[in-house]
Amino acid sequence: xxxxxxxxxxxxxxxxxxxxxxxxxxxxxxxxxxxxxxxxxxxxxxxxxxxxxxxxxxxxxxxxxxxxxxxxxxxxxxxxxxxxxxxxxxxxxxxxxxxxxxxxxxxxxxxxxxxxxxxxxxxxxxxxxxxxxxxxxxxxxxx
Numbered sequence: 001x002x003x004x005x006x007x008x009x010x011x012x013x014x015x016x017x018x019x020x021x022x023x024x025x026x027x028x029x030x031x032x033x034x035x036x037x038x039x040x041x042x043x044x045x046x047x048x049x050x051x052x053x054x055x056x057x058x059x060x061x062x063x064x065x066x067x068x069x070x071x072x073x074x075x076x077x078x079x080x081x082x083x084x085x086x087x088x089x090x091x092x093x094x095x096x097x098x099x100x101x102x103x104x105x106x107x108x109x110x111x112x113x114x115x116x117x118x119x120x121x122x123x124x125x126x127x128x129x130x131x132x133x134x135x136x137x138x139x140x141x142x143x
Contacts, residue, residue: 023094024065025053026101027141028078034120035138036103038074038113045130047114051137053096062097074107074116084141087133098137 008015028036028051037049052073056065063080070078081100088095107116119125121142129135 020088020095021093022056022062022065023053023096024056024062024069025051025096025098025137026066026070026078026080027051027084027098027137028070028074028076028101028103028107030103030118032118034118035124035141036074036076036107036116036118037125038107039115039117040130041110041112041114048130049125049128050130050134051098052113053098063099066097066099066101070101073110073112075110076107077104078102079104084137087136089132096133096137098133098141100141 004018006015006017030036035051037051039049040046052066052070054065054069054072056062060068066080067078070076078101081102084098084100086095086097107118109116124138126135129138
């Protein structure tokens with residue numbers, strides 16, 4: 001799949017240049033080491049498991065976006081840990097930045113998460129994950 005690098009208006013000469021869109025995410029763990037995942041209720045991957053994440057907004061750091069998305073999708077605050085990894089593919093428009101995180105409370109369902117659950121590392125639903133990057137980041141955080 002090929003994406004345009006820019007568009008230009010022939011009339012006025014205005015040019016818009018396109019680049020990958022940054023997505024920030026966090027893998028929240030509780031004090032027992034369990035990993036909190038959500039079952040997506042909306043959009044791509046609906047009905048499948050992933051960790052909270054979403055697009056970085058203008059005026060927001062990647063770290064702030066990871067905290068905001070976790071709050072929006074799981075109604076929980078987190079304390080960010082280290083960087084788990086950065087994930088991208090040439091055929092996709094996003095670059096995913098994933099952080100380890102400590103959950104500060106108990107998560108619950110939201111409009112974006114039809115179910116939330118804390119998984120022991122050996123119980124992760126590998127066959128039901130939403131994205132290739134979900135699987136890779138979980139494997140990396142467990143390594």
